[in-house]
Amino acid sequence: MIEFVKDPQNTIPSSLVKIIGLGGAGANMLDRVALDGMEGAEMLALNADIRTLSGSVAPERIQLGVNLTKGLGTGGDPDLGQKVMLEAENAVRSSIKGRKIVFLCVGLGGGTGSGGAPILTRIAREEGAFVVIFATMPFAFEGRRRREQAETALNELAVLSNALVVFDNTRMGELVLAKQGIHEAFSAGDRMISDSIKAVIRLVIRPGLIHVGLDELMTALRTTRSRCLFGSGTANGKDRASKALANALSSPLLDKGALLKEAASVLVHICGGEDLTLYEIELLMQKLSKYVPQKAHVLFGAAIDTNMKDALSITLISALPEEKLQASSFEELPGEREAMEPSEGFGFDDMPQPARIVEPPVDEEPAENEIIEAVPPAVVAQQVDGWVNFQEADDHEVDLPFAEPEQSGSGVVFSPQASIAPASFVTDAARDFRDALKPAEPLSEEEDAQAPPAVLGDLLEKTRIRLGQNDMLFEGSSRGKFADNEANLVDGDDLDIPPFMRKKKK
């Protein structure tokens, strides 16, 4: 007799899913995912730096560059990152073999992450896995080189991967209050990534009553050279449907739902406990329809997960071709498009410092073209002489005021040494510390960049004009609303003119 196993939800065994953390930042994200309790899914940590690797909570770890870097990191050099990955290709390949879906968490901008990720993605694709990449871009203040390295890697990944979700660290400020500690900012960033991974996994392994699966996911993401729009929200209690939707739309990747307007197809997956009602789903879809264009292909799925209890989660996935992404956020500023690419529809970055310093013309040509040559000579030199280059790389870090705190953000555990390191660095005894420092690199690479700052300067200009904030205002004679009143003189100052302008003139 043939036994009929009743599984209305077509669950995929979670053993077919693998989550990989690559480099220091990747390891931090992976740790976060592990701490959040991802049952079932396999986790693999990859790093050249043996220190961080041994600190990882992932059950499976592969050391990269056993012969090449001998347990040290790649010192922010993507070429080296590429080499160490190739060295470990076989081990990685066998670890990925047979997995249906691979999530790759990586912080771009440094060595291991930027160099290794494209290779790893290729390996995974060759093994027949569906690859979803969660990448972080470096902070604006980390300098142009890191941003360039990150962009180069990102461009490669956009082509190689099935889905690419990019999170710009510069946008991290939106996740937490300005006053909150840096570690909170980082854990918020990691948490967001971890939530995203969970949501995709939920979607894939539990396709549900109304089926959506890998095929739909592919459809939703099927635009070449695209960036993924992603939002996921969970809520419970009264009115959970609209709360969950609001949470999902608040994802920085969606820009409050504004980016969805451009989407050609949107995958919506709703997952709830056993009390999920049809009415809730209807309500939710109705609300969502305001954000999604009418002609868009909506791929809808719903699933019941008893673990959700009384919560309801919604996941929105869509993709936008890169040109559109910029177009939608910077319509008014045509010249700026290419430049903004890295921040991926994140709007302006808000770091004020580098903004004006950098010269604008950087961005005229699409970032895609500037591939590896972009890596400055300094990096090449590093490879030749193992020790010197690390020092250099680290000196770099020291210059950047925020480099250390940042590391500590995503990986609180490792940070103390890292921050001590710059001082003790010069001495031989510092070797150990140097290793400790390594995690720093891949991470701080995520921060980054000049291109956008360059843009920012310009942007400011343009915004000002756009807002009518041009010179006329600074001539000082305008008094706005009080224009037709007599001068409001107190102690020789006309109080109707903004002090902001009067002070400036002095």
Place this chain on the structure above:
Amino acid sequence: MARARIHVGLEIGTSKVCMVVGEVRSDGSVKILGLGTSKSAGVRRGEISDYANTKECVDDALVKAEEASDVEIGSVFLSVTGSHIVGMNNTGTYRLPENEKQIQPEHLHEAKEIAKDVHISPDHVCLHNILRSYRVDGFEHSSSPVGLFGKTLEVDFHVVAGIGTRIQNSIKCVRELQVDVDDVVFAPIATAQFALDRSTRERGALLIDIGGGTTDYALYLKGAIVASGCIPAGGEHVTNDIHMLTGLPFSRAETLKIKEGDASGDQSRSVGGIKIPVDEKGFSQQEVKRELLNEVIRQRMLEILELVKKRLPPGSVEQIGTGVFLSGGSSLMRGLDELTHQVFRRAIYRAQAAEISGVQANFKDPQFATALGLIRYAQLADVEKQNSSPRGFGRIWPFGKK
């Protein structure tokens, strides 16, 4: 005061006209019966600039207040403000005749007359004469020195004066609505009645009422008023500043100010930008940098506070024992308390009165502080009238005698 009396306070402000009806009970407690507000039009920097419009607004507030309180309003206490109103201190010195050693009521009266006789320009009229203190041979007495021995008697007065015609216009505006004006009160003095209690004034307190078009202040030291005045800048100016520096229309600038603005100068609150969403009327999306917004607000607020500080008698800020009380709609600005602290280095309070009952929501809002203060003022005036000579509190009705 055997029975409850009903008083009405009217404030014609730059941003709103506000009328409060309060019942003063026989035990001295005050209950707010109703409140009528109307958006103000035709008032600039605390003074009426468009008479017809203002009258309509007052009428609207009147109708609302009557409806809310179910009281027919026959007369009101009116608060006035404007940069033309100034407060100054004057001392009257009277030397007792050789053969008299004990101070007699007529001596005191003489001293008071001298003190009140400050030089005010012809177009100004006196709004308040507030007795601050007595001194007998240089020794301070806070209560009447009648019956004491002494040679010279000095009386300190705080005199508030303003341009007569402008004040008359405010009164006319009300009178034309068939409502009588019981008294005209300089706004910060009314607000102080509400916000500062006796012990607070004893220890010294500065009240700053930042309204729409003006900022009024009153300083009390040792229980007596030391300085009062008005600076012709307020919340409306903040909005205007934002409007001019960002190019946003007024309504947007106003919402932005209320929802996002911060005056503290704390850099961590100036991170990022605020997206102003697209609205139905085709207003395209803009982003305003918090840094710019907050700096514009801060500069304005800072200037206002610095101006207040400059107007106070030298050394008086150090004598403030209790602290600085903020009131008025603009005092709701985020971070203003921190900024005020930076300027005055004194404890900062939000003006609140304890002994008023009624609809809680109404008097918790600092926007109504002045109108509520008028009720307190009326109550005190009543008490004065009953238990002392007609000029006991030192107020005179500036127009009645003309």
